Amino acid sequence: MYEIVEKENLADNVKLFGIDAPLVAKKAKPGNFVVLRVDEHGERIPVTITDFDAKKGTVTIVVQEVGKTTKKLGLLTEGDALLNFAGPLGHPSEIKNYGHVVCIGGGVGIALIYPEVRAFKEAGNTVTSIIGARTEDLLIFEEKISKYSDKFYITTDDGSKGRKGFVSDVLKELMDGEEKIDLVMVVGPVIMMKIIAELTKPYGIKTVASLNPIMVDGTGMCGGCRVIVGGEAKFACVDGPEFDAHLVDFDNLMARNRRFLDEERMALEG
Amino acid sequence: MAEAEKKKKKIPKKTHEMPEQDPLERIKNFGEVALGYDFETAKAEAERCLQCERKEGKELCIDGCPVEIDIPKFIKCISEERLDDAVEILKDKNDLPAICGRVCPQEQQCQKYCTLGKGKGRDPVAIGRLERFVADYDMEKGYSAPEYITSLSKKVAIVGSGPAGLTAAGDLAKLGYDVTIYEALHGSGGVLRYGIPEFRLPKAILDKEVGYIKKLGVKLETDVVIGKTILVDELLEEFDAVFIGTGAGAPMFMRIPGENLNGIYSANEFLTRINLMKAYKFPEYDTPIKVGEKVAIIGGGNVTMDSARCALRLGAKESTVVYRRSEEEMPARREEVEHAKEEGVVFKLLTNPVRYLGEDGNVKQMECIEMKLGEPDASGRRRPIPIEGSEFLMDVDTVVVAIGNTPNPLVPSTTEGLETTKRGTIVVNEDGKASIDGVYAGGDITTGAATVISAMGAGKRAARAIDEYLKAK
Numbered sequence: 001m002y003e004i005v006e007k008e009n010l011a012d013n014v015k016l017f018g019i020d021a022p023l024v025a026k027k028a029k030p031g032n033f034v035v036l037r038v039d040e041h042g043e044r045i046p047v048t049i050t051d052f053d054a055k056k057g058t059v060t061i062v063v064q065e066v067g068k069t070t071k072k073l074g075l076l077t078e079g080d081a082l083l084n085f086a087g088p089l090g091h092p093s094e095i096k097n098y099g100h101v102v103c104i105g106g107g108v109g110i111a112l113i114y115p116e117v118r119a120f121k122e123a124g125n126t127v128t129s130i131i132g133a134r135t136e137d138l139l140i141f142e143e144k145i146s147k148y149s150d151k152f153y154i155t156t157d158d159g160s161k162g163r164k165g166f167v168s169d170v171l172k173e174l175m176d177g178e179e180k181i182d183l184v185m186v187v188g189p190v191i192m193m194k195i196i197a198e199l200t201k202p203y204g205i206k207t208v209a210s211l212n213p214i215m216v217d218g219t220g221m222c223g224g225c226r227v228i229v230g231g232e233a234k235f236a237c238v239d240g241p242e243f244d245a246h247l248v249d250f251d252n253l254m255a256r257n258r259r260f261l262d263e264e265r266m267a268l269e270g
Numbered sequence: 271m272a273e274a275e276k277k278k279k280k281i282p283k284k285t286h287e288m289p290e291q292d293p294l295e296r297i298k299n300f301g302e303v304a305l306g307y308d309f310e311t312a313k314a315e316a317e318r319c320l321q322c323e324r325k326e327g328k329e330l331c332i333d334g335c336p337v338e339i340d341i342p343k344f345i346k347c348i349s350e351e352r353l354d355d356a357v358e359i360l361k362d363k364n365d366l367p368a369i370c371g372r373v374c375p376q377e378q379q380c381q382k383y384c385t386l387g388k389g390k391g392r393d394p395v396a397i398g399r400l401e402r403f404v405a406d407y408d409m410e411k412g413y414s415a416p417e418y419i420t421s422l423s424k425k426v427a428i429v430g431s432g433p434a435g436l437t438a439a440g441d442l443a444k445l446g447y448d449v450t451i452y453e454a455l456h457g458s459g460g461v462l463r464y465g466i467p468e469f470r471l472p473k474a475i476l477d478k479e480v481g482y483i484k485k486l487g488v489k490l491e492t493d494v495v496i497g498k499t500i501l502v503d504e505l506l507e508e509f510d511a512v513f514i515g516t517g518a519g520a521p522m523f524m525r526i527p528g529e530n531l532n533g534i535y536s537a538n539e540f541l542t543r544i545n546l547m548k549a550y551k552f553p554e555y556d557t558p559i560k561v562g563e564k565v566a567i568i569g570g571g572n573v574t575m576d577s578a579r580c581a582l583r584l585g586a587k588e589s590t591v592v593y594r595r596s597e598e599e600m601p602a603r604r605e606e607v608e609h610a611k612e613e614g615v616v617f618k619l620l621t622n623p624v625r626y627l628g629e630d631g632n633v634k635q636m637e638c639i640e641m642k643l644g645e646p647d648a649s650g651r652r653r654p655i656p657i658e659g660s661e662f663l664m665d666v667d668t669v670v671v672a673i674g675n676t677p678n679p680l681v682p683s684t685t686e687g688l689e690t691t692k693r694g695t696i697v698v699n700e701d702g703k704a705s706i707d708g709v710y711a712g713g714d715i716t717t718g719a720a721t722v723i724s725a726m727g728a729g730k731r732a733a734r735a736i737d738e739y740l741k742a743k
Binding site: 023024027037041042043044068069083084085086087088089216217219220221222223224226227228232233238249252255256258259260262263264266267 | 500525536554557680
């Protein structure tokens with residue numbers, strides 16, 4: 001059992017959990033994820049690691065309530081425990097000094113881009129961060145991310161905070177501006193990652209996306225998470241989850257993520 | 271008296287049938303198909319055994335058993351109604367008899383060497399069924415096993431809780447070592463848990479068998495992915511020896527167009543959802559599974575049969591095995607092929623898919639090509655050759671790809687100095703010793719995908735070698 005030692009409501013339906021998992025905390029790196037199971041009847045879901053503290057032995061995750069499992073998770077509080085919590089899984093992000101890195105996080109992806117922002121900054125990069133959400137209420141981790149960013153932009157779809165519009169609008173302006181961009185790193189909804197990839201491609205800017213396919217085991221034994229990268233099937237859990245965004249078949253990923261839509265709805269209602 | 275003795279010696283030619291669930295009933299549930307012998311039948315079957323004596327140069331049932339069970343001896347105990355003694359003899363060599371009695375391909379092992387079975391028109395003694403009977407008797411009694419206490423200070427780490435790891439762990443515990451098994455998944459047993467369905471191996475039985483291993487003093491740590499959570503190098507700092515039994519769990523795909531369409535599963539994903547995650551009980555359990563009306567399962571092994579039979583139980587109208595060779599070359603157990611046929615699984619032989627066609631991202635059709643058999647290949651089986659121009663379309667809405675697995679690369683790729691072959695298997699000597707001092711390996715990670723019992727045999731040999739290594743150290 002893995003005890004919840006911290007819980008915070010970040011936004012409507014977005015919750016942060018600090019989990020007591022010393023072995024995972026000791027090995028975790030930006031870009032890694034865990035597979036967790038809430039209880040005996042539960043399913044295994046992958047969740048990106050948002051933060052980790054090897055000394056305290058804790059791992060932080062941020063979860064958006066979108067279905068039965070994440071809602072079940074949302075009901076838990078400090079002192080409760082998760083039945084299973086395995087990791088850290090996947091390849092860590094390739095962190096080095098690229099020069100100027102633009103980090104883009106959308107929705108709950110904002111929390112997931114945070115460890116990258118920090119690591120890129122600590123590796124000596126100039127970091128520009130763009131975070132976006134539908135409305136102001138859904139913006140999270142603003143202070144944390146701005147602290148490690150040389151430039152920091154906020155967008156909301158409805159203009160309730162920061163710029164009205166999308167993260168891609170800001171990126172477009174940056175790319176057309178004076179400053180050279182050496183790497184774009186994006187975490188968010190598949191459609192957002194697809195748009196960003198299409199935007200940077202003509203500019204020839206290296207772009208990395210952290211993919212979020214459906215997973216079961218998370219250790220490479222089932223291929224449920226397979227994605228098409230450069231025309232080849234890759235297992236996101238062991239070959240990724242980060243890939244060259246210009247090579248990813250995002251339409252296939254979107255279709256595959258709809259595989260169990262009916263069942264997911266049924267589970268939620270049942 | 272003489273009359274009675276004569277009567278006693280008349281051995282039935284045929285083995286005693288084991289009762290089974292009716293095919294039409296059993297495809298509606300995941301309950302066990304084969305129901306097991308009762309005492310009377312077990313005794314009668316045991317009395318068929320000729321009690322052959324071991325002679326130089328003559329191969330007997332024992333020689334076909336990878337874990338070296340003294341078969342005639344435990345069978346004799348059954349016929350003499352000494353079941354507790356039978357348990358003791360079985361468990362002296364095999365810690366998981368309830369599993370082996372169910373899933374071993376006995377026709378290729380112990381029963382293949384049975385003297386009785388060599389006679390014309392005679393069946394071999396049903397050794398597997400008798401093993402299962404004795405094991406189930408022991409289990410129902412709550413195990414007669416003595417509790418072992420760790421008596422040595424030396425510690426051994428086992429990576430993977432499949433048949434190889436469980437066997438090595440049990441044997442080392444009995445020798446007095448302090449043993450810890452590390453398992454990546456939340457459930458123990460490896461393929462016994464996620465691969466083999468309930469209707470062949472009830473998970474309650476697996477739980478009891480694993481419980482027995484724990485009773486021997488073995489510690490089991492789940493959710494620990496060796497190579498990620500802890501490295502083998504780190505295990506070597508804490509433990510005196512390490513045994514790697516991580517199996518061949520990486521699924522192969524055919525890499526043909528359309529394979530990433532929705533509705534196409536690897537057998538590992540399909541079976542893991544069903545067996546480990548209990549998706550057949552969705553929505554009582556949270557993991558979903560989707561099976562359409564027309565299911566095609568690609569392959570010809572036991573995993574293919576398991577998947578095809580699971581599909582029927584999940585409500586598929588048609589469950590078709592598509593295999594590129596003929597029935598004769600199928601590596602699946604005879605018994606499982608028969609069970610699948612009884613249940614209504616259709617066999618489309620000498621056929622191979624070449625691409626999948628979809629609609630809205632979902633698989634709708636499969637283009638196949640007919641095959642003919644050529645000369646035998648390296649595996650000794652006749653090589654399938656596509657017949658030009660024989661392509662045809664098959665309507666499908668679900669496909670399960672069951673063409674095999676390769677060794678899981680997680681441990682080899684994160685352990686410096688661990689020698690592997692081109693196929694990704696760990697290189698070991700005949701004792702299971704790997705290229706790093708103190709590291710042993712066995713089972714599918716050293717051989718590629720094989721059988722439960724051969725993995726157990728490897729675990730047994732490695733345990734013996736680890737014991738010798740640690741005693742000399």
